[in-house]
Amino acid sequence: MTILIKGPRPYGEDAVDVLVEDGRIAAIGDSLTVPGADVVDAAGLVALPGLVDLHTHLREPGREDAETVETGSRAAALGGYTAVHAMANTDPVADTAGVVEQVWRLGQQAGLVDVVPVGAVTVGLRGERLAELGAMADSAARVRVFSDDGHCVADPALMRRALEYVKALDGVVAQHAEEPRLTVGAQMNEGDRSARLGLTGWPAAAEEAVIARDVLLAGHVGARLHVCHVSTAGSVEILRWAKGRGVQVTAEVTPHHLLLTDECAESYDPVFKVNPPLRTEADVQALRAGLADGTIDAVATDHAPHAVEDKESEWASARPGMLGLEQALSVVVQTMVEPGLLDWRGVAERMSVAPAAIGRLESHGRPLAVGEPATLLLLDPTHRATVDPAALASRSRNSPYAGRELPGRVVATFLRGTATVLDGKAQR
């Protein structure tokens, strides 16, 4: 299979032709002509390495009515992703080799992105004792990222042991930083708006306190820590301090925390209910600055599909979470690229290279260069469109971007030389 991609601009730089053979980039040059090759016209499109998501909820097994590995994979491919980390809070929980292998195999069958299971840190996400982390690491799923996401590993002694234990697996603990006692019944960011709306506040300190504790623990035991969905200005400051001290800590921010604020809660529409909650404009600005300067290493979607009945309710009884895979790159273009905070190489670093490195995915996040895997996306950065939830590939409709105009359209995605998306349409 030979594909000639005509005229893309790698990292937004000078236009070239890219020849793909046997799943790899065989040549990059001007005016390549290859008889018999399938030609993809990419004039004006930006080429980037395929995106890697560290934080995706695919809901299978257990809530196949909200999303399946297949529908989530399709949404991911359409968003320019070539690998996604599937979070462990399924039913049953991905806390054994059996469950992570099941999810991994479903991903292989769907064949749209590499589905990389995340293993639970503790049995049943209950925060009581370690799950068999080694068995999951050694399984066919090759788990390297462990997380109780949705729940915080709140017990400091257990968190310390988890951090230590995964050192032997070249693993990382991805912490959902939320002090549970400070967030009992919490519904939205605690501040002026929660006071007025009468929704129980989720204080920034409940996130920052856990991050502060965990960076100290990670530094103490010399382990890798990854912080999920950082949402506050204070968290960015703590991470900056910890990195300055040489702690092996990485962090991610979601597209929605880069764009939206707690003002969205004014409608009481639970499509805007998410955990951690949408914060203030000052937090948004600090997150963008942190992502720009590398204090925050990666963008991760926290794509969280929910069935209609779990969102079409009063705010307090709705489930937290929002879709993200299909709009993540567009949101990054709007919040980071257009204001000049990140160039295209920066986007590649934060959405592909860094998350692949954190997840230890050797064949992702590779440069666009001869001999490398042809795992890449083509983006039309000038295209603008209004988000229509009904048109999404996800099985769910809980997009916080409904009705918003966003820039950028993923025209094509290639996974090891195979087009998973062409002309903006999924190929399977």
Next chain:
Amino acid sequence: MVVKRHLLEAADLDRDDATLVLDTAAQIESALAGREVKKLPTLRGRTVVNLFYEDSTRTRISFELAAKRLSADVINFSAKGSSVSKGESLKDTALTLEAMGSDAIVVRHGASGAPHRLAQWVQGSVVNAGDGTHEHPTQALLDAYTIRQRLGRLDGVRVVIVGDVLHSRVARSNVWLLATLGAEVTLVAPPTLLPVGVGSWPVTVGYDLDAVLPKADVVMMLRVQAERMNASFFPSAREYSRRYGLDARRMGTLPDEAIVMHPGPMNRGMEIAAEVADSARSTIVDQVGNGVSVRMAVLYLLLGGAPGSE
């Protein structure tokens, strides 16, 4: 208000809207004064549903009386023992009631914002009868009505609201409405029972009840639930009562004309002493009576036009 379809929060009301409700309540009261049959034909043929997800006998009865005195048909729908207890969603319940022909839904719900959600799903009017820890707009309207009745004005009236502001929908509605109507509001509470973010409200905040009482025209005591003690909002009921309760000694430091209010139900001996609740300054019984008039005014203004018109 004439052009609005719902009453969701006091924060939505401008000065003209709020004054119109109070004036309408006063007109209704004088129209009914001395009548043997305390009933107006205004809402004949209209159906008002009281959809109550929380037990609140007094508010439900007040709305029921208000609707009946306007000749509306009234349905009381309590969530307990209904389809709701079998797992029916708020949306399905609302659509069911509307399909049966309800013109207005008066809703009490434990979740803040539930009436706002309802208003997005139904065609008819929605009246918030208390949502979670958010608002209870008709309570604030009846409180404003009572203050105006007793003191003759609202502009410049100094109102002190005391107690569990954090969890109080009554406090929130009163803060916005009284500020809109020109009153000067002071909140007094232990800092644990004030929301983070209270600094953005149009109020003065204090922790010392004794310091503010000599300059108060109105003292509004909020119900404090003893359960809050178990979550360490305060050390003990006794300490709360000593520091923030209104007893006869404290009442004695009020100016002569000052009144004492409470939205009920009261914890006598906790936030308010029995001799204060039963004193001549107390408007607690007036508030209950005024509640019916104010709720009649709200229903009249929302539904009073011809069916189908706004």
